[in-house]
Amino acid sequence: MREEQWRAIVECNAAFDGQFYYAVATTGIYCRPSCKSRTPKPEHVRVFLRREDAAEHYRPCKRCRPDAARWPDEELAERVRTVIGERFAEALTLQRIAEELHVSPYHLHHVFKRVTGQTPAVALLTVRLDKAKELLMRTDASVTEVAGAVGYGNAGHFATVFVKHVGRSPREYREGSR
Template identity: 50%
Template sequence: MDEVLWEAIVHCKPTFDGQYFYGVITTHIFCRPSCRSRTPLPENTRIFRGVNEAKAAGFRPCKRCRPDEYGLGPDEELVQSAKDIMEQRYQDPLTLDKIAGELAISPYHLHRVFKRLTGTTPADYLFNKRLRAAKQALRTELYRTVTDIAIGVGFRSPSHFSTMFQRKTGYSPSDYRKLNLGSPIAEEVER
């Protein structure tokens, strides 16, 4: 088996999702390479190029990764994975390099594909996610200082945060807080 593909299966990377599927001979179940199910032994693994090929060989789709409901192409899957990382871990010191590294692709490639599919860059997406989180915290977490919130949502420099906040919203963080005290943003759950 191709070493890079096996690497993706072992580390649950979405790099080959949509291009390859792997079946486990002992269970007759097939998965996307990124599936988080237990990694089978290489000798018990069979690679397929498509859902129909796997089914024709008598394998059933995994209930966890749903390879048969594969609606996304590899690029869309990549963008979704990048979004998931940013949505779940925006508080971490994430960078384009770091996200791309986790997805096992080049930062340039991630930037290009993300921009093409979403119209925005990963950096802007991350910034907006942090900004939304900061707004929500300013409105509802009154015991926290502006600096604490800035750092807490992933901005490395509180002064940079204040500058960017003012530029985007027209208010300083503390004025924004005074104006919206205690009223959470309803659409915060949207992505």
């Protein structure tokens, strides 16, 4: 086992998921590096670069499910887009989307960025701002109502974000578009 592999196991570093698997001789179980189970003693750890080699002698961990098939990248990105598109009004975070899709936030962030060219956070922000502009233009909803409708519990925070990205306050935007 290399030093960086041991460090990845200790830190449950999801960046190493897929790069190697580790088995624990005393339990007979193998895991992904990101597994949150108790850190084994280093002398009991066996590292495998291919999952099949680990699976030959060890059973998959029920917690990190190293045997579970992962979605192809495009499909995962599409699922993220769907979650964002349907639920932007909720208090969505990267952590929460990742939990629902049963992947690590790190994995989700990187796959989404690679496939779409933008981060999940930017994608969520874009959807929220587009929806907010639409509501400001087409309805008489107050700024507080618009903020709530696009996932901001705090209207002041919403206004700050809006100004930063659109260049005008929500009120100015509404007046300018009528």
